[in-house]
Amino acid sequence: MRFLRNRFSGLKPYHSAYLTEGTILNSNESPYGAPQELMNYMKENVGQLLVNRYPDTDSTKLIEAISKAYDVKCENVSCGVGSDELIDCILASVLDEDDKVLIPHPSFSMYSEFTLLNSGLGIKVPLKEDFTYDVEAMKAVVEKEQPKVVFICNPNNPTGCVMAQEDIEAILKLSNGLVIVDEAYEDFASESISVIPLIHQYDNLIVLRTFSKAYALAGARVGYAIAGKELIDLIDAVKPPYNLNLFSQMVATWAIEHKEVFRANAKKIISQRAYVVESLKSLGFKTYSSEANFIWVELPDGYFEALRERKIYIRQMAVENKNYYRITIGSPEENEILLTALKELSV
Amino acid sequence: MRFLRNRFSGLKPYHSAYLTEGTILNSNESPYGAPQELMNYMKENVGQLLVNRYPDTDSTKLIEAISKAYDVKCENVSCGVGSDELIDCILASVLDEDDKVLIPHPSFSMYSEFTLLNSGLGIKVPLKEDFTYDVEAMKAVVEKEQPKVVFICNPNNPTGCVMAQEDIEAILKLSNGLVIVDEAYEDFASESISVIPLIHQYDNLIVLRTFSKAYALAGARVGYAIAGKELIDLIDAVKPPYNLNLFSQMVATWAIEHKEVFRANAKKIISQRAYVVESLKSLGFKTYSSEANFIWVELPDGYFEALRERKIYIRQMAVENKNYYRITIGSPEENEILLTALKELSV
Numbered sequence: 242m243r244f245l246r247n248r249f250s251g252l253k254p255y256h257s258a259y260l261t262e263g264t265i266l267n268s269n270e271s272p273y274g275a276p277q278e279l280m281n282y283m284k285e286n287v288g289q290l291l292v293n294r295y296p297d298t299d300s301t302k303l304i305e306a307i308s309k310a311y312d313v314k315c316e317n318v319s320c321g322v323g324s325d326e327l328i329d330c331i332l333a334s335v336l337d338e339d340d341k342v343l344i345p346h347p348s349f350s351m352y353s354e355f356t357l358l359n360s361g362l363g364i365k366v367p368l369k370e371d372f373t374y375d376v377e378a379m380k381a382v383v384e385k386e387q388p389k390v391v392f393i394c395n396p397n398n399p400t401g402c403v404m405a406q407e408d409i410e411a412i413l414k415l416s417n418g419l420v421i422v423d424e425a426y427e428d429f430a431s432e433s434i435s436v437i438p439l440i441h442q443y444d445n446l447i448v449l450r451t452f453s454k455a456y457a458l459a460g461a462r463v464g465y466a467i468a469g470k471e472l473i474d475l476i477d478a479v480k481p482p483y484n485l486n487l488f489s490q491m492v493a494t495w496a497i498e499h500k501e502v503f504r505a506n507a508k509k510i511i512s513q514r515a516y517v518v519e520s521l522k523s524l525g526f527k528t529y530s531s532e533a534n535f536i537w538v539e540l541p542d543g544y545f546e547a548l549r550e551r552k553i554y555i556r557q558m559a560v561e562n563k564n565y566y567r568i569t570i571g572s573p574e575e576n577e578i579l580l581t582a583l584k585e586l587s588v
Numbered sequence: 589m590r591f592l593r594n595r596f597s598g599l600k601p602y603h604s605a606y607l608t609e610g611t612i613l614n615s616n617e618s619p620y621g622a623p624q625e626l627m628n629y630m631k632e633n634v635g636q637l638l639v640n641r642y643p644d645t646d647s648t649k650l651i652e653a654i655s656k657a658y659d660v661k662c663e664n665v666s667c668g669v670g671s672d673e674l675i676d677c678i679l680a681s682v683l684d685e686d687d688k689v690l691i692p693h694p695s696f697s698m699y700s701e702f703t704l705l706n707s708g709l710g711i712k713v714p715l716k717e718d719f720t721y722d723v724e725a726m727k728a729v730v731e732k733e734q735p736k737v738v739f740i741c742n743p744n745n746p747t748g749c750v751m752a753q754e755d756i757e758a759i760l761k762l763s764n765g766l767v768i769v770d771e772a773y774e775d776f777a778s779e780s781i782s783v784i785p786l787i788h789q790y791d792n793l794i795v796l797r798t799f800s801k802a803y804a805l806a807g808a809r810v811g812y813a814i815a816g817k818e819l820i821d822l823i824d825a826v827k828p829p830y831n832l833n834l835f836s837q838m839v840a841t842w843a844i845e846h847k848e849v850f851r852a853n854a855k856k857i858i859s860q861r862a863y864v865v866e867s868l869k870s871l872g873f874k875t876y877s878s879e880a881n882f883i884w885v886e887l888p889d890g891y892f893e894a895l896r897e898r899k900i901y902i903r904q905m906a907v908e909n910k911n912y913y914r915i916t917i918g919s920p921e922e923n924e925i926l927l928t929a930l931k932e933l934s935v
Binding site for chain 2: 242243244245246247248249252253254255256257259260261265268270271272273274275280283284287288290291292293294295296297298299301322323325326329333334335336337338351358360389418419444445453457458459460461462471472473474475476477478479480481482483484485486487488489492
């Protein structure tokens with residue numbers, strides 16, 4: 242492309258089909274939809290919204306609700322267009338050209354993407370063979386390279402593995418740079434593994450959360466960062482003004498004020514996850530331990546395409562030239578459709 | 589701030605009060621609110637939205653509606669979180685460190701802001717003393733410096749001046765880099781001054797438009813770029829996926845499909861602008877010719893604060909240490925409140 246920075250020569254315009262039909266298990270979304278109460282709330286209140294005015298640039302009500310839910314101060318929270326925007330803001334605020342960023346591999350693709358876009362250099366640290374975190378390797382890279390930013394996705398997308406709090410703390414202590422713990426899927430862990438309480442103890446820790454998974458609001462695009470005030474200021478110094486539209490602010494505020502509704506759905510997903518894993522194992526497929534709303538699976542060649550033909554959509558991801566599959570845990574009905582298809586394919 | 593790039597040492601966390609009461613004439617918003625039909629449409633359709641799914645990353649329906657409205661192809665359009673996001677994407681895609689960007693002064697503050705954030709160097713070209721574009725000075729800078737990007741805000745925010753099409757074309761021809769014509773306020777020009785038809789002729793032209801002004805949807809945060817396919821690809825290569833939430837896609841699609849509703853409101857603003865300008869002149873205040881939904885005015889010291897005490901909010905902006913004021917044209921009632929207050933203050 243003419244005009245494009247040489248540094249970005251590998252980039253292509255990103256497009257992706259918008260799936261609305263079939264069994265959609267490729268984007269780690271909630272299968273449950275927004276609760277009827279939330280839809281009613283929207284219908285009742287949309288008429289009073291000042292849509293002709295710019296939204297509250299500080300997302301004040303939403304931040305108040307989040308700070309209440311996690312027992313932190315408002316100054317400890319910043320909201321973005323998905324946690325994506327916050328990842329971008331953090332990297333933009335700290336990275337000079339060719340600064341290093343530690344990224345586990347495989348992990349959420351946007352860590353590498355935004356590192357490239359912010360002129361940083363990603364240092365990929367592979368997971369172990371069993372797709373769990375290689376904490377010793379990560380610590381060694383932190384000590385040797387002192388990256389400006391370290392990403393820890395916990396539970397990890399796409400493998401579902403978790404890092405123990407003591408290991409996260411060891412990395413926080415070793416690192417002179419920022420450590421971002423992305424807890425997008427934390428609501429699906431069997432027991433709470435959130436490190437939000439540690440923000441008072443470590444002034445280089447930023448925790449990211451999202452409304453796109455357990456809160457079933459991927460369509461609204463809202464994420465948030467929780468950290469010490471100094472790091473929230475860092476984000477707010479580079480964050481575009483009026484980033485969050487007023488509809489998204491409204492629904493996210495309602496959602497966090499009604500988190501018990503979503504907690505109940507997360508519990509159903511956790512129990513379905515165990516069922517799907519057991520079923521896949523009994524069909525002879527290799528799966529990996531997951532604490533998220535998806536599982537990391539090995540499937541024979543051709544299964545991905547055969548499922549797609551049946552309008553069952555899962556994610557295919559290559560790691561060192563071998564294909565693996567990330568399958569979102571759906572509703573019980575969706576999971577049965579998947580399992581039935583896999584059973585038919587494997588006979 | 590610790591961790592912040594040295595380059596950004598001047599940045600502070602941005603916060604701003606969310607005004608919902610009083611006479612709000614400081615943000616160039618539409619005074620008319622969203623039409624009742626749009627609110628009804630939202631109420632009827634919000635229940636069918638797949639809020640638990642990520643939105644269409646390509647904003648397909650919205651782009652189809654925009655392309656229809658302007659008689660261009662879908663491949664000539666890209667949508668963003670306000671035109672702000674598109675400005676950011678364009679600069680991000682082309683600027684290497686210290687690359688030059690031509691920015692008229694005064695003009696929309698985000699041009700400088702995003703140039704800084706994308707490690708570029710802004711070259712400010714002052715407007716003439718009467719606050720119209722200094723086309724000769726801009727052409728001289730283009731020839732001498734060949735900036736990677738040239739901004740032309742048309743009509744210009746905050747002064748309301750316009751650049752003639754032949755002057756824009758002269759700059760397009762001289763420039764080896766991109767020329768961005770920001771038409772956020774074009775709907776308020778007495779006659780159409782849009783250069784959208786020129787995108788077929790100039791492969792370095794990007795036109796920006798927004799739903800935040802004439803379409804009365806500032807709260808939804810939607811902007812769009814119209815350009816040749818190659819330049820849209822450039823934007824789409826760096827634009828974050830799923831940038832536009834599904835509520836905003838929905839209301840913006842409705843709005844552009846009903847543009848006659850908003851056109852009628854723009855006409856009222858144009859006629860009110862003439863009335864407010866005449867009234868200010870007869871009160872003895874110096875105003876400048878404006879083709880936008882705001883006017884650029886000189887006021888005595890203390891007026892800004894006195895208006896604020898009466899909950900009348902206008903924008904104060906310093907140019908070379910002298911204060912000027914940008915006043916949005918409101919509804920007839922709001923304009924009377926402003927004029928009455930100014931009359932009282934000036935006796």
